Amino acid sequence: MAFLQDPTIVVEWLRQLFLGWGLSPSLASLLLYVVGALALATGPLLWVIFLIWFERKAVARIQDRLGPNRVGPYGLLQPFADVLKLLTKEDIIPAKADKVLYWMAPILSLAGVLLLWPAIPLGKGIGGNVNVAVLYLVAVGTLSTFAILIAGWSANNKYALLGAFRTVAQMISYEVPIVLALLVPVLLARSMNLQDIVAAQDVWFVVAAPLAALIFFIASIAEVGRTPFDLLEAESEIIAGFHIEYSGMKFAMFFAGEFLHAFTTGVLGAVLFFGGWRGPGAEAYPLLGLFYLWLKAFLLYFVIVWIRGSFPRVRIDHLLDFTWKFLTPLALVVLMVTALLDKALAAAGPWARALGLLVANGLIWLVVQRWLRGVEKRLEPPMVAQPGQYPVARYTPPEPQAAEGD
Amino acid sequence: MVTTFVFVLTAAVMLVAALIAVLKDNLVHAAMGLVVTLFGTAVLFVLLESYFLAVAQVVIYVGAIAILIVFSIMLTRRVGAHWGRQTNATWPWALLTAGVLTVLFALMVRGWDPDAVLPAAAGVPEDITARLGAALVDPNGYVVPFEVASVLLLAALIGAVYVAWGGRKAEKETQG
Amino acid sequence: MVPLSWYLIVAALLFGIGVYGVLARKNAVAILIGLELMFNAVLVNVLAFWRYLQPTGTAGLVFAVVIFAVAAAEVAVGLALFIAVYRRFGSSDVDDINLLKW
Numbered sequence: 122m123a124f125l126q127d128p129t130i131v132v133e134w135l136r137q138l139f140l141g142w143g144l145s146p147s148l149a150s151l152l153l154y155v156v157g158a159l160a161l162a163t164g165p166l167l168w169v170i171f172l173i174w175f176e177r178k179a180v181a182r183i184q185d186r187l188g189p190n191r192v193g194p195y196g197l198l199q200p201f202a203d204v205l206k207l208l209t210k211e212d213i214i215p216a217k218a219d220k221v222l223y224w225m226a227p228i229l230s231l232a233g234v235l236l237l238w239p240a241i242p243l244g245k246g247i248g249g250n251v252n253v254a255v256l257y258l259v260a261v262g263t264l265s266t267f268a269i270l271i272a273g274w275s276a277n278n279k280y281a282l283l284g285a286f287r288t289v290a291q292m293i294s295y296e297v298p299i300v301l302a303l304l305v306p307v308l309l310a311r312s313m314n315l316q317d318i319v320a321a322q323d324v325w326f327v328v329a330a331p332l333a334a335l336i337f338f339i340a341s342i343a344e345v346g347r348t349p350f351d352l353l354e355a356e357s358e359i360i361a362g363f364h365i366e367y368s369g370m371k372f373a374m375f376f377a378g379e380f381l382h383a384f385t386t387g388v389l390g391a392v393l394f395f396g397g398w399r400g401p402g403a404e405a406y407p408l409l410g411l412f413y414l415w416l417k418a419f420l421l422y423f424v425i426v427w428i429r430g431s432f433p434r435v436r437i438d439h440l441l442d443f444t445w446k447f448l449t450p451l452a453l454v455v456l457m458v459t460a461l462l463d464k465a466l467a468a469a470g471p472w473a474r475a476l477g478l479l480v481a482n483g484l485i486w487l488v489v490q491r492w493l494r495g496v497e498k499r500l501e502p503p504m505v506a507q508p509g510q511y512p513v514a515r516y517t518p519p520e521p522q523a524a525e526g527d
Numbered sequence: 528m529v530t531t532f533v534f535v536l537t538a539a540v541m542l543v544a545a546l547i548a549v550l551k552d553n554l555v556h557a558a559m560g561l562v563v564t565l566f567g568t569a570v571l572f573v574l575l576e577s578y579f580l581a582v583a584q585v586v587i588y589v590g591a592i593a594i595l596i597v598f599s600i601m602l603t604r605r606v607g608a609h610w611g612r613q614t615n616a617t618w619p620w621a622l623l624t625a626g627v628l629t630v631l632f633a634l635m636v637r638g639w640d641p642d643a644v645l646p647a648a649a650g651v652p653e654d655i656t657a658r659l660g661a662a663l664v665d666p667n668g669y670v671v672p673f674e675v676a677s678v679l680l681l682a683a684l685i686g687a688v689y690v691a692w693g694g695r696k697a698e699k700e701t702q703g
Numbered sequence: 704m705v706p707l708s709w710y711l712i713v714a715a716l717l718f719g720i721g722v723y724g725v726l727a728r729k730n731a732v733a734i735l736i737g738l739e740l741m742f743n744a745v746l747v748n749v750l751a752f753w754r755y756l757q758p759t760g761t762a763g764l765v766f767a768v769v770i771f772a773v774a775a776a777e778v779a780v781g782l783a784l785f786i787a788v789y790r791r792f793g794s795s796d797v798d799d800i801n802l803l804k805w
Binding site: 530531534538541542545546548549554557558561564565568571572574575576577579580583584587588591592595596598599600602603604612613614615617618620621622624625626628629632633636637650651652655658659662663668669672673676677679680682683684686687688690691 | 704705708709710711712713715716717718719720721722723724726727728729730732733735736737739740743746747750751753754758759761762764765767768769771772773774775776777778779780782783784785786787789795
């Protein structure tokens with residue numbers, strides 16, 4: 122039972138075990154760090170297996186088909202079959218490709234996702250306790266951007282390079298609204314430490330800052346490169362973009378990294394805006410907190426999959442216009458209004474502050490809606506074909522020829 | 528003990544990566560060497576207990592400047608073309624200059640100020656980042672350098688956009 | 704703990720490598736890489752002095768923040784100039800940018 126109250130006694134038990142084997146204390150500490158790192162890296166990767174199955178099933182159902190259902194009951198063993206296939210594929214390296222960079226890119230991409238996990242608070246007293254966690258998340262995000270650039274260059278293929286340039290342009294453009302939206306929970310919690318942000322959420326921050334949550338969510342989907350922002354790596358566009366030349370295990374790393382990144386976005390959204398591990402009974406039993414976090418993250422991941430199944434792709438110039446001309450100014454306005462209002466309402470209780478900020482967010486949204494309507498009026502009307510009108514081509518069958526030899 | 532080991536390891540990796548950055552003909556590899564050096568600098572910042580600046584270093588240098596540099600290298604080179612020799616013909620003089628400068632610096636700092644051999648006993652306060660934020664906007668503090676740096680960044684932003692775009696428009700006008 | 708002079712020597716070596724990079728390379732971007740190495744050496748120096756001499760004050764940190772801003776601005780403008788020059792001359796070699804030579 123003590124384990125349920127305080128899971129960190131496992132760490133103490135392991136340390137006593139190592140000391141009992143005769144290791145020096147600093148070596149025991151080092152070994153504990155290594156074990157912890159291995160556990161933190163393996164757990165999410167094992168969970169990705171389930172995520173792949175879930176996504177394929179969910180997207181299939183949205184598209185009114187069944188999804189994988191042959192391999193194992195309900196297709197549950199499908200990801201294992203996928204991994205086996207990718208592992209046994211021939212490992213082709215294109216001629217004149219930069220071997221060192223070609224080999225390093227998928228590793229960097231996966232590292233950029235796994236490195237997000239040490240900063241995340243998994244429960245009361247367990248998980249990360251990094252002082253500058255929010256900025257650390259942004260820093261690690263830039264690592265995956267770099268990996269894509271290297272992947273596109275090292276394949277020695279101009280389409281891969283073009284795809285990589287566009288992907289990197291998309292990613293660094295969407296980093297700006299993410300950073301601005303991340304500043305709002307930092308502002309409300311007065312700390313960059315994710316543990317403090319979770320502890321400050323007596324009222325979930327999604328109530329106090331729904332617009333910031335929305336901006337963070339949309340920009341994160343674009344940052345990960347999921348539909349509707351996956352113009353640059355989908356198989357039917359620019360011939361799969363920067364990972365054209367990758368096959369086998371290297372492609373599997375990109376693939377798994379993308380799914381894990383989407384789930385990690387869900388986890389981060391849950392930590393920053395939905396109260397993280399907080400819930401009834403989570404203070405006493407940290408593992409219950411971990412379960413709550415997982416549940417919230419999984420719900421957000423389901424929303425991401427739902428969006429994937431429902432929206433068409435966004436074109437690259439529309440993508441960049443969307444971030445620079447809409448998301449970034451909106452994020453700036455939300456940040457300024459939240460800062461001013463938070464200072465003004467500092468004396469009130471948490472619910473009063475949250476509701477005050479909610480009202481302010483609602484007002485901003487109304488203004489944005491008015492402005493968008495004005496923009497829509499100034500744009501050309503969409504080309505909806507009316508019957509009998511260009512550009513719909515009407516097919517008129519040819520006049521029947523008079524019978525010959527009459 | 529662990530700190531010393533980490534410091535020596537990081538310094539060794541940093542210096543090897545810096546050598547790769549200035550000696551390799553393949554400029555993309557040189558840029559990778561630069562990235563490793565930048566990460567090494569971030570590790571040194573962590574050892575010096577300025578965590579905020581360590582993460583800021585990764586975000587600004589690796590996340591923006593290194594990507595810019597790699598972009599420029601990739602944009603000005605055909606895929607698969609040969610790099611050629613990237614070192615000047617006057618490299619012995621460069622080596623001499625750099626060598627003399629380094630040796631002079633190293634000799635100068637070798638036994639610097641014995642009082643400061645060990646870190647100041649006061650230690651870094653818990654809320655140093657909050658103090659940094661307050662100092663940057665304090666009228667009696669460092670608000671003037673902060674604002675000047677902001678204006679500099681704005682000027683650089685406008686200038687870079689104009690030079691990379693407006694120049695092309697002007698060229699089109701003179702030609703057409 | 705590591706003595707202060709170790710940090711300063713590492714910074715000096717990094718600076719020297721950067722100087723070699725600036726003086727001995729042909730490509731403009733390679734010169735910028737050397738310049739960035741020099742900036743990093745200066746940053747290590749500033750923060751080492753901050754930690755060892757005055758860790759309770761913020762002067763060293765503010766200095767480092769201003770250096771970050773200046774380095775970012777300089778790289779942005781430098782690379783924009785480089786792209787413009789490359790478009791005009793067709794070559795990224797600094798030896799070929801010699802229109803002002805008599």
